[in-house]
Amino acid sequence: MKETEDSTTRVEIVLDVICAASYLAYVRLARAIERVRADGGKVEVTFRPFQLAPNASFDGEPLLEVLTRMFGTHVVAETEQAAADALHDGVTLDYGRAVAADTFEAHRLIASAAAQGLGEAMVERLFRAHFTDGLNIANPTTLAQLADEVGIGANDVPADRLRRDLARVRARGIRSVPQISFDGGPALAGTQPEQTYARALRRADAMR
Structure with missing residues (x-):
């Protein structure tokens, strides 16, 4: 180069850390x-x-139970196939352990990490925490531990700023993730x- x-080269990625497609794309x-x-x-x-599930619980629920309730029992076979396919990328999607939870605070942590030059490491750790480790990434104690692992000094991005960021993404007409663009060009969905x-x-x- x-x-x-x-x-x-400036890359923008719109994602949610409970989204398997976002994980694989990242x-x-x-x-x-x-x-x-x-x-x-x-x-x-x-x-x-x-946020794929902006009304999700902060307490967390077993992900497979939530998906089955929302989409029906056929989702179990679909998650098994998705997990098998992900192994080709070296990614473990352990739907049996994964916890469905709100991602607002996780996104706030990503923003804080990015301000400290550690956004990429924080995103990877959050994906792995959710899909592989079965951690509740809405839990403040869990997030503090993950931040410490990555070396984040403080999760200090104001909540109102994140709400504005989420609103700006919605205003762009984005309804699914991931969306990745390069130097402001058309997004790859x-x-x-x-x-x-x-x-x-x-x-x-x-x-x-």
Whole structure:
């Protein structure tokens, strides 16, 4: 990649950390970005919040029970297939352990982490906490422990700021995640192959 004053590729990803599609997309995107950075390229990632279940409990419920109640018993087979497919990306989706919970405070933690240059690490840890470790990522104690693991000094982004960020995303007409854009270009919706993200990074760099 070119070494100029404007050599940074800016990537925006709209996601929710209880969204399996967002998790897989982020893992693939992160791998593509890692290769760019290994070659000396510069990539800046901005996270935008989205809540798939804005009325979810902060206390947490077994995820499979919630999904079955919402969509029917066929969802169990679908989650089993999704978990099997995710293994190809090295991702463990343990729906049997996962806890359905509100993600407002998790998004606030991501914003705080991003302000400290640790947004990418915090997002990965939250995904893993939810889908692999079976942790309630709405629980304040759990979030404090995860923040400590990543090295976040304080979760100090005001709640009102996050509410405004969520409202801005909704105002853009976004109704599903993930949505990933490169240098402000059209968003790639849903989970794309890693090669697609790699091509988008190269194209964004070439057009600069």
